[in-house]
Amino acid sequence: MVDVADKLACFQAVTGLEDPDLCREILQAHGWDLELAISSFTSSNQSSASTITSDSDPRDSLYPTQSASSSGLVPAPNPSIAWKLVTLPFSVISGSLGLVSGAVGLGLWAAGGVLSYSLGMIGLGQGRGGESSARLVSVSAAASEAMEFVAAFERDYPTTRPNFVGEGFMDALQRSRNSFKLLFVYLHSPDHPDSPVFCGRTLCSEAVAAFVNENFVAWGADIRASEGFKMSNSLKASRFPFCAVVMPTTNQRIALLQQVEGPTSLEEMLTMLQKVLEESSPVLVAARLDAEERRNNMRLREEQDAAYRAALEADQARERQRREEQERLEREAAEAEQKRKEEEEAHERAAREAAEKEAARARMREQKALSLGDEPEKGPSITQVLVRFPTGERKERRFHSTATIQSVYDYVDSLGCLEVEDYSLVSNFPRVTYGRDKQSLSLKEAGLHPQASLFVELN
Numbered sequence: 001m002v003d004v005a006d007k008l009a010c011f012q013a014v015t016g017l018e019d020p021d022l023c024r025e026i027l028q029a030h031g032w033d034l035e036l037a038i039s040s041f042t043s044s045n046q047s048s049a050s051t052i053t054s055d056s057d058p059r060d061s062l063y064p065t066q067s068a069s070s071s072g073l074v075p076a077p078n079p080s081i082a083w084k085l086v087t088l089p090f091s092v093i094s095g096s097l098g099l100v101s102g103a104v105g106l107g108l109w110a111a112g113g114v115l116s117y118s119l120g121m122i123g124l125g126q127g128r129g130g131e132s133s134a135r136l137v138s139v140s141a142a143a144s145e146a147m148e149f150v151a152a153f154e155r156d157y158p159t160t161r162p163n164f165v166g167e168g169f170m171d172a173l174q175r176s177r178n179s180f181k182l183l184f185v186y187l188h189s190p191d192h193p194d195s196p197v198f199c200g201r202t203l204c205s206e207a208v209a210a211f212v213n214e215n216f217v218a219w220g221a222d223i224r225a226s227e228g229f230k231m232s233n234s235l236k237a238s239r240f241p242f243c244a245v246v247m248p249t250t251n252q253r254i255a256l257l258q259q260v261e262g263p264t265s266l267e268e269m270l271t272m273l274q275k276v277l278e279e280s281s282p283v284l285v286a287a288r289l290d291a292e293e294r295r296n297n298m299r300l301r302e303e304q305d306a307a308y309r310a311a312l313e314a315d316q317a318r319e320r321q322r323r324e325e326q327e328r329l330e331r332e333a334a335e336a337e338q339k340r341k342e343e344e345e346a347h348e349r350a351a352r353e354a355a356e357k358e359a360a361r362a363r364m365r366e367q368k369a370l371s372l373g374d375e376p377e378k379g380p381s382i383t384q385v386l387v388r389f390p391t392g393e394r395k396e397r398r399f400h401s402t403a404t405i406q407s408v409y410d411y412v413d414s415l416g417c418l419e420v421e422d423y424s425l426v427s428n429f430p431r432v433t434y435g436r437d438k439q440s441l442s443l444k445e446a447g448l449h450p451q452a453s454l455f456v457e458l459n
Contacts, residue, residue, distance in 0.1 A: 007034045013283055014255075015041050035085045084256040085249060086234055088170075142168030145225040149188065153220065161204045162186070162218040169227055172219035173248050180288040182245050182257065182280055184216035184273075187232050189223050189240035194263045198241040202266045211270060215277055216245070235259065243269070245276045247283075361416070369414040372407060376400055380450075383443045387425070388455040389417050401449040406439040412456065422459040427452065 011023045011034060030037040147166040154161065162184065165172050169185075176183040186203065189195055202208060212218050221228030223240070235244055239261035246254045258276045260269065375398050376382050383401045385408055388394050397411055408425060412418070425434045427448070434446065434454070443449050 004032065007032060010034055010249075011037060014038050038085070085253050086246070086256050087253045088234055089230055142227050143171070145227055146172075146219070146221065149220055149222045149225065149228070152222070153188070157199060157204045159204075160206050160209045162209050162212045162220070164218045164220040167219075169219060169221070169231055172217060173246075173254065176217040177248050179217060180284050180291070181215065181217050182247050182276065182284070183254075184212050184218045185231070185235070185244040185246060186218070186220040187223050187228055187235070187237055187240065187242040187244075188220055189242075192240040195241050198263050202264055202269050203241070203243075205266050208266060208269050208273075211273055215273070237261065245273070247280065365414045365416050368410040371410055372414065383449045384451045385411075385443070385448065386451075386453045387412055388453070390456060390458060391417070393417060399443055401444040402442050404439060405434050405441050405443065405446055405448075408434075408443070408454070409439060418456065420458060424457050424459060425454045426457045427454055433457070 007027060008020060008023055011027055012018070012020065015023070015038065017023050026041065027034070027037050030040060143166065146164075146168055150164045150166045153164065164186070165175060167175070173183055188199075221231060223229055223232045223237075232242065235242070235256065237259075241263065242259070242261050243264075244259040245257045247257060249255045257280060258272055260272060264272075378384075378398065381401050382398050383403070384396070384398055386394060386396045387408070395412075395415055395417070399407055399411075405425070412423075412425070413421075426432065427434070432447075434441075438446065443452065448454075
């Protein structure tokens with residue numbers, strides 16, 4: 001369906017017919033063969049064309065070219081746009097990385113350019129019988145030939161001349177596509193006697209050179225070079241000097257809008273170029289406008305995509321920030337919960353240890369109280385001991401005079417009045433400290449019988 005629409009649009013662009021139904025009928029009558037339909041239409045409208053000779057090229061039946069005879073110049077007929085579709089040889093297409101036309105036709109080119117695909121990755125294998133396929137012209141070779149031609153042409157005509165591009169044909173064709181101009185092709189035959197006169201008086205005249213440089217992309221080649229020879233065969237150049245105006249189309253083909261063979265006057269060349277430019281101007285303008293629209297649409301899509309990406313990134317950043325904040329809160333809550341549990345465990349452990357310690361002290365006090373036995377009654381062998389604590393509290397008990405100072409310590413411990421275990425018993429007058437080294441002395445031996453007053457001194 002797309003191919004039918006493309007062919008219909010192409011036929012309308014080429015023929016200038018505005019009635020789509022009429023164009024569809026013409027294409028259907030020719031089996032949807034676009035080239036055949038265009039050729040038939042253009043040839044049927046060439047009532048003023050030159051008579052076709054029996055040994056002339058079949059393309060002359062489509063549109064006669066300008067040529068020279070021994071008696072003078074033949075008047076040039078008015079050109080018709082895209083009167084011939086030329087299929088380029090693979091060696092020319094693959095000889096440049098510039099372009100290989102895509103899958104839309106001249107109508108789509110008129111609507112905004114043809115997609116290009118590179119065949120630079122494609123090579124030629126061995127032919128049948130072991131014969132090698134024709135060697136392809138590499139990118140550097142095609143460009144080198146073009147630059148050599150430009151250099152030689154500038155040496156021969158140093159003042160005024162068309163500005164031929166120093167690159168291969170396909171790259172020049174791509175350049176014309178990108179700049180929305182037609183491609184002016186000049187095939188130079190240095191050995192032809194008419195070439196110097198044509199170049200000096202017509203091609204390199206100020207009027208023609210200025211017109212070509214302003215309105216066309218100019219490409220030239222020496223027919224003795226590889227690409228120039230192949231293009232002369234593709235365009236079926238039979239006489240020289242040879243000029244042509246072409247535009248890219250589809251499927252490795254170009255549209256031949258006009259060609260001039262043989263010597264041509266300055267006036268005839270300008271007339272031909274102006275006529276071709278006028279007839280192709282709607283196509284080029286439409287292509288430029290459509291390309292600008294595509295660029296604007298692409299720029300709009302890029303801006304929309306950029307805005308979408310920015311919004312998406314902002315949403316992702318907010319979501320990431322929210323997730324990080326949530327994770328932080330969860331982490332802090334978990335840490336707080338862990339700390340609370342640790343504090344509870346520490347409190348429980350401390351309480352448990354305190355309880356165990358208090359229980360141990362209670363057992364110790366009980367054991368020491370039991371070890372003291374009952375308090376003896378008063379008698380000559382009984383020592384009365386008064387103990388004063390740092391809190392001001394006083395405790396008093398009777399001991400046998402033979403009891404040791406350790407017994408007094410055990411008594412103090414059994415009371416539970418002290419929270420510490422490191423203390424000493426001290427007498428005032430005289431001041432004597434009864435430390436652990438004197439605990440084995442009896443009260444009598446220590447001079448505390450029959451009565452002693454001791455106070456607790458914390459160490």
